[in-house]
Amino acid sequence: MAQSEVPKAGANGSARSRCIALVGPYLSGKTTLLEAILARTGAILRPGSVPEKSSVGDASPEARDHGMSVSLNVADATFLDDHFTFIDCPGSIEFQYEGALALTACDAAVVVCEADVRRVPALQIILKQLEDRGIPHFLFLNKIDESNLSLRELIPMLQPASARPLVLRQIPIWEKGVATGFVDLASERAFVYRANEPSEIVDLPASVSEREKEARFHMLEQLADHDDELMEQLLTDIPTSRDKIYQDLTQEFRDGLICPVLLGSARDNHGIFRLLKALRHEAPTVDVTARRLKLENTKSAAYIMKTLHTAHGGKLSLARVLTGEFGDGTVVTGPAGRDERAAGVFALRGEEPTKRPTAKAGETVALGRLEGIKTGDTISTEKGGAVQAKGPPAAPPVFGIGLGLKDRKDEVKLSAALAKLLEDDPSLRVEMNSDTHQMLLLGQGEMHLRVSLERLQRKYGVAVERQPRLVPYKETIKGATQVRGRHKKQSGGHGQFGDVVLEIQPRARGAGFEFNEKITGGVVPRQFIPSVEIGVKDYLQHGPLGFPVVDVAVTLLDGSYHTVDSSDMAFRQAARIGMTDGLPKCSPVLLEPVMAVEIAVPSEATARINGIIAQRRGQILGFDAREGWGGWDVVQAQMPASEMESLIVDLRSATSGVGTYTARFDHLAELTGRLADQVLAAHRQAAE
Structure with missing residues (x-):
């Protein structure tokens, strides 16, 4: 089995300060889990509620108005003297890029998932991102009481979403259809849930004894795939010590060889203590993360996870300190080689900053007014800067709208506001179309752009008129x-x-x-x-x-x-x-632009997508399996640009929110008949 060094606290700072991302499909319960963690660790007196709009996460007006995470949220907690920063990442595919950037400098992730096989494609998108980037991750199977399937049935159905073996760490104890506790397969201990208190250890119920033996043996078999010594013990019926099991679970998790599965219910505060213990004992520390990002030899380095502009504090850069120490007034250098002076160090809870003196390796803080630094940059106190940690590229935009000012006096104000909006959300793009002379706001979906316009008015006081995107006819x-x-x-x-x-x-x-x-x-x-x-x-x-x-x-x-x-x-x-x-x-004739479109969808939805293409005057050129994505297809087609405005809405509707596409201009085609007459009439009317 591959061995990686398990670091200890040392000269680089607090190696016990970890940064953990909470990720998962939309509505899986990430924000509720954050509330349960904060309450369980004493960071807040009692859990807030997303429906009641009282949670630490989703604190922005836009998140509360729409009842969903639209940006990442940050909160600190201490558990058994270890410090954790939790990054609650949006689950909707339209807002996931913020979380993807932040994941770069996280030590590990907790993937929150419902016990619902219909969420497998959405789960696969998140798991593949973690696997491709080498970020260790647990699967927290939330809302376990709401599943109609047994774990025997559920885990094999979820397994196609993961390229790593899903290693079940616990099995539930059921009474009259309610999960009243669980059995930890590594320690062979049974626990009963207690409301707002730690679970209580009880004798192993006879009703789960056989199931426990079967599940535990299967877990050991999965671990033995990467440990010859453990395999020999299993083949010769030699009992395996608990220390050996925990050692293998930790090592194989950190090496990215397995994805451990834990159970619970964030809403009922069940399984939270076990999850925190797993994170404390098994999640890598900042030394490992710095090494993954090739920054371990840099005297002081921090990665910028997010940029936000606040009403009173100006620009804040959320930074994960990977090596060294940063304080108020520290001069840092970014990728452009220009020096910037940090105007304050702040802890963040949601969007609320609290001033603090310094930040050491492992800690996640906000640095004030680094005007030349953007999200995804790596900063250092060393002259010449640091190696730049590589974050993911932004996905190409799939939805666009035209921007028109309600008041022409706001023209200069709009430019400054859009610049800040794009700093806050790098998945947005602003373009001026040279053919239609229309300013376009481009992003990852209809809701993404709706929220962006709401922020534009709330934070920067600029009201814009949303206009249909004009087609560049010739x-x-x-x-x-x-x-x-x-x-x-x-x-x-x-x-x-x-x-x-x-x-x-x-x-x-x-x-x-x-x-x-x-x-x-x-x-x-x-x-x-x-x-x-x-x-x-x-x-x-x-x-x-x-x-x-x-x-x-x-x-x-x-x-x-x-x-x-x-x-x-x-x-x-x-x-x-x-x-x-x-x-x-x-004999002048009208020409319409035709796009080459590549649509990626789960294979089960391919037939529905073919229908959508046909309804939009598209021509299917072929389809193939999506490389590196089990159970997904890529459909190649050509489609008039005029038919693509709401294509992503139909794709997401047909694929439970996971379908996407890329498009590029291919050619101009003659447009005649009724459609051409409609275009010309609309153009004449707009010119009047």
């Missing part, structure tokens, strides 16, 4: 013509004169614009020819249908000039006049 021509453009104006003094003959022809789809000239005899002086091309391009920005014109060739064939009145501006205007007269005669 137009082209199917016919050819020759046309004369003549501009003549006399207004006293020098006049204006330009005269051109243009040939307009269609080009192949995707060939773009081409300008040529065949002037002989100097009928159009050479210095004016570039102005003719500029005039042609001016007109092509808005063709006869009202959209940019593409795939057109224009050739300057002939013309005339005046020695005094001709100028660059006159020939530019003559070219515009010629194009205005000529292009409508060339």
